[in-house]
Amino acid sequence: MKVTDFHKMKQSGNKITMLTCYDYTSASLLADMELDCLLVGDSVAMTMHGYQDTLSATIDMMCYHTAAVRRGAGNQFIVTDLPFLSYRKSLSETMTMVQAMMQAGANAVKLEAAAGNLEMIRYLSESGVPVMGHLGLTPQFVNALGGYKVQGKTEQAAKQLAKDALALEKAGCFALVLECVPRALAKSITQTLAIPTIGIGAGPDTDGQVLVWQDLLGMNLAHQPKFVKKFMDGHGAIQRAIQHYLHEVKAGVFPDDEHCYRSECVANDPKNAVA
Numbered sequence: 001m002k003v004t005d006f007h008k009m010k011q012s013g014n015k016i017t018m019l020t021c022y023d024y025t026s027a028s029l030l031a032d033m034e035l036d037c038l039l040v041g042d043s044v045a046m047t048m049h050g051y052q053d054t055l056s057a058t059i060d061m062m063c064y065h066t067a068a069v070r071r072g073a074g075n076q077f078i079v080t081d082l083p084f085l086s087y088r089k090s091l092s093e094t095m096t097m098v099q100a101m102m103q104a105g106a107n108a109v110k111l112e113a114a115a116g117n118l119e120m121i122r123y124l125s126e127s128g129v130p131v132m133g134h135l136g137l138t139p140q141f142v143n144a145l146g147g148y149k150v151q152g153k154t155e156q157a158a159k160q161l162a163k164d165a166l167a168l169e170k171a172g173c174f175a176l177v178l179e180c181v182p183r184a185l186a187k188s189i190t191q192t193l194a195i196p197t198i199g200i201g202a203g204p205d206t207d208g209q210v211l212v213w214q215d216l217l218g219m220n221l222a223h224q225p226k227f228v229k230k231f232m233d234g235h236g237a238i239q240r241a242i243q244h245y246l247h248e249v250k251a252g253v254f255p256d257d258e259h260c261y262r263s264e265c266v267a268n269d270p271k272n273a274v275a
């Protein structure tokens with residue numbers, strides 16, 4: 001996947017698939033899958049570091065996880081989130097941070113909201129940095145929004161969101177994440193824009209979908225938002241495997257003969273090879 005393919009996929013009606021990824025092992029698992037895009041989201045602060053929200057993500061954290069994902073991801077297209085307030089200080093600081101993220105292995109960066117960001121998006125795009133926008137429920141604004149709520153529900157809010165989407169496209173964004181907005185609004189924005197929309201909690205009419213790794217795999221027992229579909233019971237499956245291991249160790253069943261080295265030295269016996 002290349003940045004130019006996003007536009008082509010929208011034009012051909014081929015849905016874009018994006019999934020968050022935060023570590024080497026998971027990235028290696030995805031490396032040869034037909035996934036279009038990996039997102040090193042600032043949700044990493046919550047999913048991998050246990051913080052309450054994404055506000056605790058730092059530049060170092062994002063670079064560290066991006067580098068780990070790149071080592072596993074092969075040629076997969078990686079988008080990295082710019083963390084809370086990091087791109088609201090100065091253009092020069094933003095450029096230094098984005099440089100570090102691209103050098104860590106990102107192919108593009110993502111940032112939240114339109115107001116106050118347009119000039120910087122233009123400058124980044126003109127500097128060879130593909131930028132993905134993010135509108136609707138923008139988690140970095142959780143305090144300003146008064147919680148995690150569906151956005152664009154009133155006529156005025158919907159109009160503003162549509163206006164922001166067009167402004168992001170005009171500023172140079174190559175794609176736009178729409179999070180937690182009514183289906184009809186996501187559809188109308190998707191039809192208006194030339195760039196693809198990637199939805200999360202925005203219905204089926206966007207040009208693509210994104211989910212958080214832990215949500216898709218059912219790793220959390222906590223209450224999940226309506227838009228999350230657990231494609232497996234990861235929490236249960238992993239606990240069952242570990243329980244199985246605990247049981248076998250206690251019962252003296254593991255390790256069995258198959259998983260032991262022999263004491264007699266038989267030349268070239270593959271059973272004695274370490275790897």
Ligand code: KIV
Nearest residue numbers: 020041042043177210
């Ligand atoms: O950080 C993240 O995981 C995201 C997705 C929810 C789009 O931004």
